[in-house]
Amino acid sequence: MSLPEIDTPLPRVLIVDDSRIVRATLIKRIRDRYDFREEANGEAGWQALVLDHSIHLLITDISMPVLDGYGLLKRIRESKLARLRDLPVLMLSGDEDENALEHAKALGATDFIGKGVGGAELLARIDSLVRLSQAQHLLKENRALQVQEEETGLFTRKYIELQAAQALSLAMRHDSRLSVMVVAFDRVASLLEEQGEDMVRQLELRFIRMLAGKTRKEDSLGRYAGSQFALVSPGTPYPACESFANRLREAIEVANITAHGQRLNLSISVGVANSPVDTVTSAGALLELAGARLKAAQQSGGNRVIACQARSEADLVVPKLAHAIDLIKAGHEQAVIPHLDTLGEQITPLLRLLERERNFCWPPAGGKP
Known part of the structure; x- marks a missing residue:
């Protein structure tokens, strides 16, 4: 007995054109290989894109009522939805005006063809763009499932949040503690401008290795956001976490790191948060609180640690x-x-x-x- 075949849905293409004849012609050419949806103006096309998550490609005319193709493309590229910002857009026009082509490219069109293009070329263009859309979607899915960064070995933000949530749940059940800290180099923008991306990346890698060498097996070290790193430390009271953060800060402050023969004036700032000292109800809120304290430390001049009880200038820790x-x-x-x-x-x-x-x-x- 043979197994029943499983129907795989065809990739969906949205066609937006005020001409019913143009829409019918395009549909006739693609219907055997693609599912389709059609709309008569840019505004209706925009609504379809927002609501229909299955669309892999947009084919749109330029001259249309209500909202033209340029306006539709601008909305797509400025959208807050990543799936729309990355959507391949094939602009369709009845003329070969060079200015129209340049304007479409400037707004972010993926490809541009005339309405008189042959069926074979049209399908080839569509095939290429749909494969691009599918590859981008697959890449995003793989990144979402990724646990560690390949280059640094750091845990991803999503995994760190998961580890923090599990640690907080365990701490609450056993009346224990959870400390988290978010740390970053101060004046990263200036470092990038003065030393370049490669040097800053090398500095970060050295710092990550140093930090990883000082953590326990039960701790989780990952990337929080951009060049900020998060450490989740179960069972650690906040004074111990604050002390650890200050030792890191002191080590970076006196480190003799040079670039082009000149010593770099480096410093880090750290935000520390703790449960139950900080009355938060979720691991996400605990991480956000540590991140906010990091920001406050940097805005106060950097090279400092802000923990659960902010210190005044008179109460700054005396160095050993x-x-x-x-x-x-x-x-x-x-x-x-x-x-x-x-x-x-x-x-x-x-x-x-x-x-x-x-x-x-x-x-x-x-x-x-």
Whole structure:
């Protein structure tokens, strides 16, 4: 017994032309290989495109009542719907005016043919554009299913959101914690302009490797948006996450990274959010809160961490002695000066011990008091 054949729906083409004869001629030529829909003006064509998700290609006339082909094409390319912005559009005209061709191209037409084109050429053009539409659709589906980026190994935004949702659900059931942080280099636009895309990509890859090397197996590291990265850390209280974020910030601040023989003045900012400290009801809201805090940190000058309890300038974290020394060596003395009193108190016992055991005298001979 043979299995019943499964009918595969034909790709659908929308034909928009105010001439019934033109529409009938086109339909006669394509009906054996394509499903079709027809409309008599650009406005009706636009409504059809918005409502009918099965359309793979638009064939439209230029001169039409209500809304002409140029206006229809402009709406499509400016649409908020990605499926419409990417839709192949074949412009059809009764003349071969060069200006009309250039205008159609400028508005984003995919192809342009005259109404007198032969049936074989018309089908060849349509076949090519429909295959393009199907390939774009397949690519988007594959990207939606993708878990990790090929180049960086980072988890995708969708996967990070899924991991955060699962971690938050588990934390709520077991009265535990979930911390997330969103981190990015400061002044990325300036870096791109000064150093170029390749250098910024290399910097990001180095930072990703460093960050990945410092995370636990249960943590999830992924891309949040653009050049922003997100870390989902189950079971981590926010002070520990904030401390980790500050260690990252300090490491980048003193890193000796050069380009074209010049040291790059790099810094990062981080936004930290935590459940249950931050009273949010979803993982998406928790990530958005961390992202908003990152934005606030960058708008405040960058090179800072904003966590669940924002700090005033007077409450900024005092750097550890080793980090303070690294800052001075890296030429960032201004970052140390506000904390000199506290750092001086910390180092005083060491100076006294040096004075007693090594006859160390402060200031050294010849130095200024």
